[in-house]
Amino acid sequence: MRPDLLNPLFAEVTVLKGVGPAMAKPLERLKLSRVVDVAFHLPTGWIDRCPRDELDMADAGRVIAIQLTAVDYKSSAGRGPTRAHAVDAKGNYVSLVYFGGHSGWVKKLLPLGEPRFVSGKLELYGQELQIVHPDIVVPPEEASTVGGREAIYPQAEGINSKRLAAFAAQAIERAPDLPEWIEPSLKAKHGWPGWREALANIHADPADEKARARLAYDEVFANQLALLLVRGEARSKRGRTLVGDGRLRDRLDLPYSPTGAQSRSIGEIEGDMAQNRPMLRLLQGDVGSGKTLVATMALLIAVEGGAQGALLAPTEILARQHYETLSRTLTGIATVAILTGRDKGRVRESTLMGLADGSIDILIGTHAIFQDSVTYKALGLVVVDEQHRFGVAQRMLLQAKAAVPPHLLVMTATPIPRTLTLAQYGEMDVSRLDEMPPGRQPIETRVLSEERLAEVVEALGRHLEGGGQAYWVCPLVEESETSDMAAAEMRAETLRRRFGDAAVALVHGRMKPLEKDAEMARFSEARAGVLVATTVIEVGVDVPNATLIVIEHADRFGLAQLHQLRGRVGRGGGKSVCLLLRGGTLSETSRARLALMRESNDGFRIAEEDLRLRGSGELLGTRQSGEMTFRLAAPEMLGELLPPANSDARLLVDRDGGLSGERGQAARVALYLFERDAAVGLLRSG
Ligand code: ADP
Ligand code: MG
Secondary structure (H helix, E strand, O other): OOOHHHOOOOOEHHHOOOOOHHHHHHHHHOOOOEHHHHHOOOOOEEEEEEEOOOOOHHHOOOEEEEEEEEEEEEEOOOOOOEEEEEEOOOOOEEEEEEOOOOHHHHHHHOOEOOEEEEEEEEEEEOOEEEEEOOOEEEOHHHHHHOOEEEEEOOOEOOEOHHHHHHHHHHHHHHOOOOOOOOOHHHHHHHOOOOHHHHHHHHHHOOOOHHHHHHHHHHHHHHHHHHHHHHHHHHHHOOOOOOOOOOOOHHHOOOOOOOOHHHHHHHHHHHHHHOOOOOOEEEEEEOOOOOHHHHHHHHHHHHHHOOOEEEEEOOOHHHHHHHHHHHHHHOOOOOOEEEEOOOOOHHHHHHHHHHHHHOOOOEEEEOHHHHOOOOOOOOEEEEEEEOHHHOOHHHHHHHHHHOOOOOEEEEEEOOOOOHHHHHHHHOOOEEEEEOOOOOOOOOOEEEEEEHHHHHHHHHHHHHHHHOOOEEEEEOOOOOOOHHHHHHHHHHHHHHHHHHHOHHHEEEEOOOOOHHHHHHHHHHHHOOOOOEEEEOHHHOOOOOOOOEEEEEEOOHHHOOHHHHHHHHOOOOOOOOOOEEEEEEOOOOOHHHHHHHHHHHHOOOHHHHHHHHHHHHOHHHHHOHHHHOOOOOOOOOHHHHHHHHHHHHHHHHHHHHHOOOOOOHHHHHHHHHHHHOOOHHHHHHHHHO
16 A cells, blocks of 8 residues: 555645646646646756846847836737737837737736736847747736746646646645655765755756756666565565476577577576576567577477476567477477467367466467466466567566466567666666677668659569569558558558569558468568568568568657668578668758668667667657656666666665665655555565
């Protein structure tokens, strides 16, 4: 249960004065549903309202605050603006311009002959001064409330900074004093204020770096503590000691030898699985670095050790592909089965039976493999491929909940920069595939304007004639699956007209699963030369003969995602080409981003730059999964805040694992404040 102390913060936002039905929509847009959300909706900057006695052309461009008196109005016909002409104390003119054609409302706001205190941005319009939509118009008695620094908040239609500031002030008033969870020496070293004071300070002065840093630290600390607790819980249970004797792995007939990085990672995994504590390991490897082989070896170790293994894929397509690859490579070595939401009836029944009686060694599938109806005889290892579609908490709890927790290997191609690994995964051990299989040639990337589409189609024609295959990716144009699909269908249609129906395969998210499989098969068996796809091919699909990829609207993708897509080619020995089509007009940032894609094939470098240019949400894929990592800690603060938060959380858990001492209790409050409740749940039961 959340401590009562926090109740005022978790009350509905409607308890604040001034939050009526009209505010519901705007607040919803900003995702401010509770008082705490308002308190944590931090200002991003401020405006200085310069107090003035007199209008002055030299102030054009500044936000001023001044006493004015309306002398006449001019409304244009129709929907034109209403202008109120006003004078200062010396008789200098300014027009106050209101768009939207409500002259009656303007006349009420600025009655003729009555002084009003007005603030807004002064502009020069020809030779005249004007203020368009003054931010503030109040009677002279209230002049003292205007002027000086005023916080600016991220806004939405129907709610301005002033309202948000007023709501924040009420939220702060309701905020309780909270016990201190920060280690005293750390707090002293940075000169950080207490929690409530920090909250008040940051709303009063958005430039207060100490207040901002403290609040961000709190959030990162809660995150690190939660991850540690979940891990501790998983680790406190005895796992299955799985020692492989190599009898199955030795029978693998590989057309190549593993890279040094693959061998090293397999060794690390083998070492973990031989322990009686469950493994929690992240395998990071750029696209094409050969994660599948590592997963296969890990699964075989589990089987050699007398247990079963499961491989969890994020999509049906990937599950099928893994199934095909693994059942091929493991023929006569281990029994492999597949289970997805699509499998029903008798086939499903027999798979379930095989899992329960142990006749199936390795199961591949989507999240259907963890439904309650699925029971394993002895599940010893779970491999999660391309984890970023799954939630962190879900993943870790999966392990924490099992009676005998299986070893867990999470594989990701998202090249997360080092500073973020800790935030996203906490205390997982990390293996890196930092070496590509030999013979890979870097992918040549070119950026072209969409106007050159015809040339691109011609180039595709030559590529197909030479026996090559190609991907053609149509991204999400708007935030809807329908338009995504429409774009792909339209492109497939034009390509079919040019190259014939048989040459073009098409997959998109709205397709029936069987249809999708059939189209994928046409492409992977080289019956179709080009695969037109939405971003469903983003992860994992492997067709080495496809050495050309065309990506439309490349400027709308995150770089990490572009890199993933590009990684579909460059898998065979031949030279691969990636053509990025961009829109006609590009921002400076978009230009820089695409240039980086052209220059670099290094996933880590791209990820670091993308982080700098776009922020962490995109990179971590939190936008897709709807999982929010941080709201107070900006990505650029993490490098500095994570290490102390991590070591402080660790120290606390070492000293007081049950969080029952004074600081432990305070830290519990922090966990609730940042809604890391799942972790507290573990504490209670433990
Ligand atoms: P990813 O890490 O993106 O999942 P894959 O496991 O799909 O990469 O491997 C990409 C390609 O590289 C596959 O075609 C695979 O057969 C090949 N491959 C993997 N390991 C090696 C190796 N050591 N030497 C040569 N080719 C390899
Ligand atoms: Mg893969």
